[in-house]
Amino acid sequence: RFWWRKDGERVSQWAHSTRPHAVRALVLYPLNALVEDQLRRLRMTLDSPEVHGWLDAERKGNRILFGRYTGQTPVPGQPTTKATARRLKKLLQQSDGAWRRVELALRQPDADPDIRYHFARVDGGEMWSRWDMQDTPPDILITNYSMLNIMLMRDIEDIIFTKTRDWLRESPENVFFLVVDELHSYRGTPGTEVAYILRLFLNRLGLSPESDQLRILTTSASVDQGSKSRQFLQEFFGRNDRFELI
Numbered sequence: 001r002f003w004w005r006k007d008g009e010r011v012s013q014w015a016h017s018t019r020p021h022a023v024r025a026l027v028l029y030p031l032n033a034l035v036e037d038q039l040r041r042l043r044m045t046l047d048s049p050e051v052h053g054w055l056d057a058e059r060k061g062n063r064i065l066f067g068r069y070t071g072q073t074p075v076p077g078q079p080t081t082k083a084t085a086r087r088l089k090k091l092l093q094q095s096d097g098a099w100r101r102v103e104l105a106l107r108q109p110d111a112d113p114d115i116r117y118h119f120a121r122v123d124g125g126e127m128w129s130r131w132d133m134q135d136t137p138p139d140i141l142i143t144n145y146s147m148l149n150i151m152l153m154r155d156i157e158d159i160i161f162t163k164t165r166d167w168l169r170e171s172p173e174n175v176f177f178l179v180v181d182e183l184h185s186y187r188g189t190p191g192t193e194v195a196y197i198l199r200l201f202l203n204r205l206g207l208s209p210e211s212d213q214l215r216i217l218t219t220s221a222s223v224d225q226g227s228k229s230r231q232f233l234q235e236f237f238g239r240n241d242r243f244e245l246i
Contacts, residue, residue: 022167025177047124065138067127183220209238
């Protein structure tokens with residue numbers, strides 16, 4: 001309904017926005033299934049009717065943007081490819097139709113209000129496509145280490161890192177959050193590979209592990225207060241003296 005102009009040109013999701021856009025937080029998961037679960041949680045936190053009401057009243061209708069960037073995110077390829085653009089248009093129409101059906105279902109007296117969080121809200125802060133995230137990097141980017149590695153190697157995603165690096169350079173008060181879930185799953189040789197991917201990623205943003213503009217949050221089922229856990233944090237993140245283990 002609002003993603004294509006009459007002349008056939010695509011309308012970028014947040015082309016009308018005037019605030020600075022950059023990735024403020026990267027949430028890294030080992031599995032796509034965990035990404036899907038986190039999306040539902042973010043929809044509940046950032047795209048609920050109550051939050052939208054507050055943002056409309058206090059933040060001039062802005063949204064806290066978040067997006068899943070995995071192999072399931074539509075659509076790969078260049079925005080100039082007509083066939084791919086038609087595919088994206090069809091997918092957006094399907095998403096819009098699904099959301100309209102959710103709105104109708106929520107009008108029923110016995111409807112479960114949480115059903116809305118199982119679907120993307122097309123007028124909310126969730127990003128529609130890869131192209132939209134390339135145009136306007138989301139505040140919160142959710143991905144897995146495999147896709148992050150691919151993004152670091154391709155030109156089409158470079159703008160995401162460039163805009164984030166520029167935002168960090170604007171002020172030392174601008175802080176980037178790196179969130180790594182299931183840290184205990186990154187052990188051995190695969191864990192070493194992920195650690196190097198994260199170092200490359202931080203370097204791309206102009207950050208180092210010791211940077212005051214970097215905050216690291218992580219969860220694990222096995223990291224404790226012991227010396228081996230401290231050593232693991234040192235080897236994985238490149239620092240361990242500033243972690244608070246709780």
